[in-house]
Amino acid sequence: MKIVKVxxxxxxxxxxxxxxxxxxAEKLGIEVEVEKVTDPKSIAIAGVLSTPGISVDGxxxxxxGLPDATRLEGWLSA
Amino acid sequence: MNxxxxxxxxxxxxxxxxxxxILAFLVAWGTVYRAxxxxxxxxxxxxxxxxxxxxxxxxxxxxxxxPKVMMLLTLIVFVMGVVRSFFSPExxxxxxxxxxxxxxxxxxxxLGVLTPFCSCSAVPLFIGxxxxxxxxxxxxxxxxxxxxxxxxxxxxxxxxxxxxVAMTYLAFGLGIAIVAGYVIGRxxxxxxxQDWVRDIHSGASAPALAEDEHPxxxxxxxxxxxxxxxxxxxxWVWIILGIGMxxxxxxxxxxxxxxxxxxxxxxxxxxxxxxxxxxxxxNAAGVIPIVEALLGKGAALGTVLAFMMSVIALSLPEMIIxxxxxxxxxxxxxxxxxxxxxxxxxxxxxxxx
Numbered sequence: 001m002k003i004v005k006v007x008x009x010x011x012x013x014x015x016x017x018x019x020x021x022x023x024x025a026e027k028l029g030i031e032v033e034v035e036k037v038t039d040p041k042s043i044a045i046a047g048v049l050s051t052p053g054i055s056v057d058g059x060x061x062x063x064x065g066l067p068d069a070t071r072l073e074g075w076l077s078a
Numbered sequence: 079m080n081x082x083x084x085x086x087x088x089x090x091x092x093x094x095x096x097x098x099x100i101l102a103f104l105v106a107w108g109t110v111y112r113a114x115x116x117x118x119x120x121x122x123x124x125x126x127x128x129x130x131x132x133x134x135x136x137x138x139x140x141x142x143x144x145p146k147v148m149m150l151l152t153l154i155v156f157v158m159g160v161v162r163s164f165f166s167p168e169x170x171x172x173x174x175x176x177x178x179x180x181x182x183x184x185x186x187x188x189l190g191v192l193t194p195f196c197s198c199s200a201v202p203l204f205i206g207x208x209x210x211x212x213x214x215x216x217x218x219x220x221x222x223x224x225x226x227x228x229x230x231x232x233x234x235x236x237x238x239x240x241x242x243v244a245m246t247y248l249a250f251g252l253g254i255a256i257v258a259g260y261v262i263g264r265x266x267x268x269x270x271x272q273d274w275v276r277d278i279h280s281g282a283s284a285p286a287l288a289e290d291e292h293p294x295x296x297x298x299x300x301x302x303x304x305x306x307x308x309x310x311x312x313x314w315v316w317i318i319l320g321i322g323m324x325x326x327x328x329x330x331x332x333x334x335x336x337x338x339x340x341x342x343x344x345x346x347x348x349x350x351x352x353x354x355x356x357x358x359x360x361n362a363a364g365v366i367p368i369v370e371a372l373l374g375k376g377a378a379l380g381t382v383l384a385f386m387m388s389v390i391a392l393s394l395p396e397m398i399i400x401x402x403x404x405x406x407x408x409x410x411x412x413x414x415x416x417x418x419x420x421x422x423x424x425x426x427x428x429x430x431x
Contacts, residue, residue: 007202008198008199009198009199009201009399011196011198013196013198040201040202040402040403041205041278043201043202044201044202044205044206044209045278047206048199048202048206049167049168049171049202049203049206049207050167050194050195050196050199050202050203051196051198051199051202063167063168064166064167064199065304066304
């Protein structure tokens with residue numbers, strides 16, 4: 001079980017990112033728990049400068065804009 | 079890139095194919111762009127209205143300006159997307175942290191234009207900058223320049239008003255960001271941040287994002303295409319609405335009315351324009367076609383530019399977002415300083431032009 005956090009204020013792209021994470025996990029058959037972090041303070045403390053950001057098991061892997069689908073799968077299966 | 083080896087699903091097009099494709103696109107773009115004026119005359123001629131009537135003027139304006147602006151926007155947004163792929167908020171922060179005021183403000187305003195930025199992440203960016211030792215005033219220079227001097231505003235000004243006004247907007251937009259940031263920095267208002275922001279500030283710095291592997295040129299082109307898609311998804315309605323409004327004003331609003339309300343002689347028109355602009359929230363795309371039409375009808379350039387800058391740089395929704403990190407007092411200072419800068423630009427322009 002991997003814990004994936006999606007950092008974002010709830011803008012359109014943040015929601016799209018969350019959907020992408022879920023879709024990628026399903027495609028790879030990986031069990032994930034997706035948590036949305038919307039509080040600006042927590043986003044900042046996590047080190048995300050531009051949203052949406054993604055962390056996998058506590059490690060920040062992406063910040064700013066929609067993630068690339070191929071690389072997203074790479075982070076999830078790593 | 080490891081990811082690509084692990085997932086061969088995506089056919090990796092070689093860079094040269096991309097270069098070739100981009101070149102072909104540029105040639106096609108140029109050809110179509112040059113054919114636009116005769117095309118718009120032809121369309122207008124098809125519609126059974128007198129060419130020199132109000133309706134005729136409005137129709138020609140719509141059929142010439144809409145495609146022209148769309149094409150310019152596609153090209154410039156793509157180019158800026160590729161350029162921005164060389165910058166990131168993380169790199170910009172590293173460049174700016176610990177910079178002296180003055181030179182830091184200049185650098186910051188410039189980077190504000192080049193770094194990819196979305197106002198939805200203004201808060202994390204603000205905290206990330208301040209907590210990494212970027213001076214408050216330098217951070218503000220970035221936050222003012224990033225939304226105000228954007229390629230959509232510049233393209234629309236260039237396409238609808240002319241390159242001189244576009245360049246002047248660029249210069250004065252940067253100028254306001256630099257000076258306003260510098261002034262805010264000189265005022266030493268660090269104590270007016272929300273308490274929790276100061277706590278992060280004095281605490282340990284946040285973990286950094288692992289450095290990306292080097293993107294290829296094809297990746298950068300893809301970044302540019304994504305930028306075009308995103309901008310168009312967001313602004314096309316505004317452009318058509320705005321240009322439609324512009325066409326209406328172009329054809330129907332009597333000239334002397336505008337001269338009286340927004341002409342250079344009415345000194346109070348600049349502050350009124352700035353105040354009216356604050357609660358209004360639309361992006362550059364929506365406001366600039368109106369700006370062009372107002373100018374055509376005799377409104378003074380300084381007044382119209384002040385209105386435009388106020389609409390774009392001082393928006394209520396952004397203030398509400400920033401409220402999470404700034405105290406009301408600091409927001410008031412921010413609005414005051416930026417609004418004064420815009421006022422000065424407005425008066426200066428009305429004097430010069």
